[in-house]
Amino acid sequence: MDILTLKQEVIDYAHQIGIDDIGFTTADPFDELKNKLIEYHAKGYASGFEESDINLRTEPKLSLPSAQSIIAIAVGYPNKLQNAPKSVRGDRRGMFARASWGQDYHSIMRRRLDDLAAFIQSKVPDVETMSMVDTGVLSDRAVAERAGLGFTGRNGFVINPKLGTWSYLGEMLVNLPFPPDEQIIDSCGDCTICVDRCPTSALVGDGQLNSQKCISFLTQTKGYLKDEYRYKIGNRLYGCDTCQQVCPKNRGINTEQDDIILEPDILKPRLVPLLQMSNKEFKATYGHLAGAWRGKKPIQRNAIIALAHFEEVSAIPELKAVAEEDPRPMIRGTAFWAIGQILGDEAKDYVMSHYDNELEEVQKEMVKGLEMRRQKR
Template identity: 30%
Template sequence: MSHPLDLHQLAQDIKQWGLSLGFQQVGICDTDLTPEEPRLQAWLDKQYHGEMDWMARHGMMRARPHELLPGTLRVISVRMNYLPAKAAFASTLKNPRLGYVSRYALGRDYHKVLRNRLKKLGDMIRERCGDTQYRPFVDSAPLLERPLAAKAGLGWTGKHSLILNREAGSWFFLGELLVDIPLPVDQPQQENCGRCVACITTCPTGAIVEPGVVDARRCISYLTIELEGAIPQEFRPLIGNRIYGCDDCQLICPWNRYGQLTDEDDFSPRAVLHAPPLTELFAWDEATFLRITEGSAIRRIGHLRWLRNVAVALGNAPYDKEITTILASRLGENPMLDEHIHWAVSQQQDKRAAYAVEVQRPQQKRLVRAIEKGLPRDA
């Protein structure tokens, strides 16, 4: 830097610039995440990362931001709300014939939105400070973004492992900007979950194994997004109609009563993904999938995993002869998909049998009453 800077004023200016770029909050912290290293190692040792090999491959680098950008002194952490005005949580989750997409993925891919804004923030800082170095991150590198956000005062780590904020709940994205400027740091917020364990008890698959610790191998978000192969059969009935991600632990959280709605057009739900019939989604060919999910985070799972997820949801739907026909129409396309189709068809057949029993039961009851009354059997 060519001349001394008022670092306190610069920190305030950076926060104002962040707000002007559409972030709802900006915080600053140092790079020391030493207390997180044993927790991260214990999580990895228990194989809670599942098939996300990159989590283990980068090891403790995730807790050392200065190794990602040598010379880094501070992390500027930001949050941006994503909850749309008409999220339609209940109406979609309660209708098993519709597909539920986690609400963060209904609009444009947040990675691109936040990264572009963070780059603009970095450019503004460089314009003020001269030849300073910066690097933006949005889930794009081995970085413990949640502990950094908590350290920067954006909120505290909830028992579901997400960052919670008193004024905004948890319906927001996080992003980071590494800089080589010794800015004054912010203070962390106090933990405010108290004795509440709603997120732990409501998780359909029991993925939150202890406060703040998630076994990804059981998490529906992992199973429908990160897992590349077959979904374990034990979890398929528990997934319900969730075809991309899961919001249950957030939906039940009392702090999300204060969740703030987004005003970003990029995060507005795409109508075709908002509350779509499962039968329509399963009919998409790859070209249709790629066209509809262009610019969306959903595209990264690919057409095959998309069909896998929808097949599971169709298996969990109420019995419908059309569902069995639609499922069978894609047999032979891929062995992994075939496995899920056979499972889903079996589920539908079981429900058909149960339905037949329910239909016959009232007739049997009438027959018994008629016999008891000594009436003709056709009465």
């Protein structure tokens, strides 16, 4: 079959199976990205979640030696939640970032890529393919940009003309010489809204992100959250959408998918029930979300911090139960810290009555909870 005809058939089929945009590029090395990654790691910006081997990230043929092309896909996801429950005093709620709404996007994207690969194989039986989504070694954003799906904005996201930044990205290496598509020219212009509004100044202004300061990364860490970020995360349980919410390119965009089912009470959950939720309960309730991949510990820590953010006095009995009974020092310590933050001087007698029986790391949080309150606003 003529390669141009096959390319058009692949595009048409992609749209039939819920792929909102598709682009093609060569399997040549990403030399410019390699230089950026070397600098990125040297500055200490890396999150530690991504592939650490820069060669693997920038040389597609290390993953599939026969690769001649890369097919990049984008699937838009919803960014508006109808009938969202309100977070009110006495019934405070947290929130999951929009990329974690509905079924884990890794499953959604893999299903579409598998279907696309099967279609290509039906046309070219001996074709070789390799698909990647997020956890693959290649940079989804670099591939999407070179394949013409959009340009990388100052917020570090690929901005697609139809989807804005609200899209999942994935790619497929293939040993067919598809003609590459043209790249889209950067059009952020002089706009710096995302940089200016980033709560922790994690955006460095040129499309790069200091992951060590990014709330999305911080909410996924498992240890104690650094003091300077505790009142920055607000009631975010997983991820952060600020730099996308303020982007002018996202105005008026809200994509829907048949297999992305929104559950308002789960995506904006009550905070207090999270505090003592068992592993079984957590998996049953949140296990289908991408935001559950790190387990319940970071989510529970963030829920405790959110209650302190809200100064939710009604949650004190539950926080005390966690502080006294939870087997995990980090969770106990954060709970004692939150009690001090919420009650101030009124918490001193209670906190100090448990001081001598606690580990040193927890004791530090106890003292910090009583002393840090004056500096939080």
